[in-house]
Amino acid sequence: RKEVEQDPGPFNVPEGATVAFNCTYSNSASQSFFWYRQDCRKEPKLLMSVYSSGNEDGRFTAQLNRASQYISLLIRDSKLSDSATYLCVTYNNNDMRFGAGTRLTVKP
Amino acid sequence: GAVVSQHPSWVICKSGTSVKIECRSLDFQATTMFWYRQFPKQSLMLMATSNEGSKATYEQGVEKDKFLINHASLTLSTLTVTSAHPEDSSFYICSASGLGSMTDTQYFGPGTRLTVL
Numbered sequence: 319r320k321e322v323e324q325d326p327g328p329f330n331v332p333e334g335a336t337v338a339f340n341c342t343y344s345n346s347a348s349q350s351f352f353w354y355r356q357d358c359r360k361e362p363k364l365l366m367s368v369y370s371s372g373n374e375d376g377r378f379t380a381q382l383n384r385a386s387q388y389i390s391l392l393i394r395d396s397k398l399s400d401s402a403t404y405l406c407v408t409y410n411n412n413d414m415r416f417g418a419g420t421r422l423t424v425k426p
Numbered sequence: 427g428a429v430v431s432q433h434p435s436w437v438i439c440k441s442g443t444s445v446k447i448e449c450r451s452l453d454f455q456a457t458t459m460f461w462y463r464q465f466p467k468q469s470l471m472l473m474a475t476s477n478e479g480s481k482a483t484y485e486q487g488v489e490k491d492k493f494l495i496n497h498a499s500l501t502l503s504t505l506t507v508t509s510a511h512p513e514d515s516s517f518y519i520c521s522a523s524g525l526g527s528m529t530d531t532q533y534f535g536p537g538t539r540l541t542v543l
Contacts, residue, residue, distance in 0.1 A: 342450075352531075360537065361519050418467075
C-alpha cells in the first residue's frame with residue numbers, strides 16, 4: 319500500500335467550476351501536511367499547508383482529518399491557470415512523502 | 427528567500443557515461459538535502475537524504491554505488507549517476523531544508539531532466 323494515496327484523475331472541469339481532491343495517508347505519525355502544485359516538467363511548488371482546523375487561501379480550502387488520516391483540497395471558481403497536477407504531501411521528521419498527484423485540467 | 431538551484435536543467439548523454447547534477451541553496455544554509463526521482467505520471471520518489479559533512483542515507487532499492495551523493499558544504503550537494511543507462515532517464519529534483527524556521531519544510535530546485543540514449 320502506498321503511503322500517500324490520491325485519485326489520479328484526470329479531472330476535466332469548465333472554468334468557474336468547483337473541484338475537490340482527496341488524499342489518504344497511512345503513517346499516523348505524520349506531523350505536517352501540504353498540498354503542492356506541479357506544472358508539467360517543473361518542480362513542485364508549495365500551494366498551502368493543511369491544518370486540523372482547516373485553512374483557506376483565496377479560492378483554495380484545505381482540510382485535515384487526523385482520525386481518518388484524510389486530507390482534502392477544494393478549489394472554487396476554477397481558472398484556466400489552475401490546470402496542473404496537485405500533490406498531497408505528508409511530512410514527518412524531515413521525511414517528506416508524496417502522493418502520485420491528481421491531474422486537473424480547467425477548460426474554457 | 428529560500429532559493430534552490432540545480433545545474434544542469436537538462437542533459438542528454440550516451441549510455442555508459444556518468445552525469446553529475448549540482449544542487450545549490452543560494453540564500454540559506456542547507457543542513458539537509460534530498461534527492462528525488464520522478465518518472466512520467468508518477469510521484470516523486472525519495473532516493474536519498476544527505477546531511478552536510480556525512481554520508482548520505484539511501485532509500486531501499488536505490489544503489490548507492492550507482493547514485494553517488496556528496497554534500498561537502500552547507501550550500502552544495504551533488505548527485506552523480508555513474509554508468510548511466512536508458513532506464514535512468516528521469517526527472518531528478520533536489521530539495522533542501524535549513525535551520526530554525528526552515529527545518530519543517532523543503533525547498534525544491536527546478537529539477538534536472540536526464541535522457542540517456
